[in-house]
Amino acid sequence: MSSASPFAPRTRALSQLLERFLQSQTESTYARRQHEPGILDFVLGNPQEPPLPGIAAAIQRWSVPQDSHWFAYKLSEPEAQAAVAAALRERRGIPFAAEDILMTTGAFAGLANALLALAGEGDEVVFISPPWFFYEAMIVAAGATPVRVRMQPDTFDLDLEALAAALSPRTRAVIVNSPHNPTGKIYPPATLERLAALLSEASQRHGRPIYLLSDESYSRIVYDGRPYPSPVASYPRTLVVYTFGKTLLIPGQRLGYIALPPTMPERAEVRLAILLRQVVGGYGFPNAVMQYAVADLEALTIDVAHLQRKRDRMVAALREMGYAVHTPEGTFYLLPRSPWADDLAFTELLATHDIFVLPGAQAEMPGHFRISLTASDEMIDRALPGFAAALAHARTHAPAAADG
């Protein structure tokens, strides 16, 4: 007897979209072995070394109540908004107002609430492939239709022609992510200016504004002394989405924001729509202590020079072994080509050497695998022989047939 699913079609659509992700978390070799002592975990951007001491100091300092409202219900705390606006004024050279900063529980919540506020039934939201795992599911969760546009394969830059072709009278928003996970690409100013022109022109043609969600989660993880060009400099209807989870490597201490530039025409309405989503979505504001700590945390960053040394060392070592791998401009990921077209099979082979990486197929980059550079130097030392041995094996053997 077939029983009807008790869940709404949208819930079922979400489970289908996230099926591979869920399997990787529950049924994979990684899921089984990730807590074994001695394994080398390069899968996610999780910290593998002790946190910056300033983080605990800030949390301890601000966890001591200074008045009876210390732990009361909080919206976006004015001190946190002011600290973020000041930092953005300095970093982006744009006079952001404190009231236009919405404090969120990371970029996850910033993206989800912005999409829920801006898009709904009948709307389309364009995103770039390869995307971060959850964009498509978040668009579906907002009731809108996801429209996928592939990046340029050789340069990893935006494919502006394909993007222009994807804009329709129903387009409500476009999501871009620079520095880009997983390629490490930073979109150059010329690309961003052409993107802004495209979006302004399409908004005008369709008589309906298109918003740009700029996922800037890695904007402070850039290498070789590069500047970080943000789309907000060229397009006024940009929502800057940020998380402290990457810059400080504290993804479990949920903290981030959405910032609206003073040039956004209807920003009071956008602000209110997001605020309402935060409330009815489950009071999605960062906890009081994290908000008080923002000014202290803004001043901290993980050691990007050290990350860069790890990048350079691993890129050189992997190339020397014979892997094809490009040098990322930002983020903390490397994206080598898999010597077998079946990247899942190759990641299983690496797992026999206790090395765990993200299969490219899980990030819409089949034929590749992703390595997180949040690994310690000691993990890299121990992993390099395994990477070499796996490549040597892959060159002389075909992938074993999958069991069952």
Ligand SMILES: Cc1ncc(COP(=O)(O)O)c(C=O)c1O
């Ligand atoms: C591109 C991108 N956007 C958003 C997020 C979410 O960040 P957080 O969990 O800190 O909110 C991540 C985390 O991996 C990411 O890589």
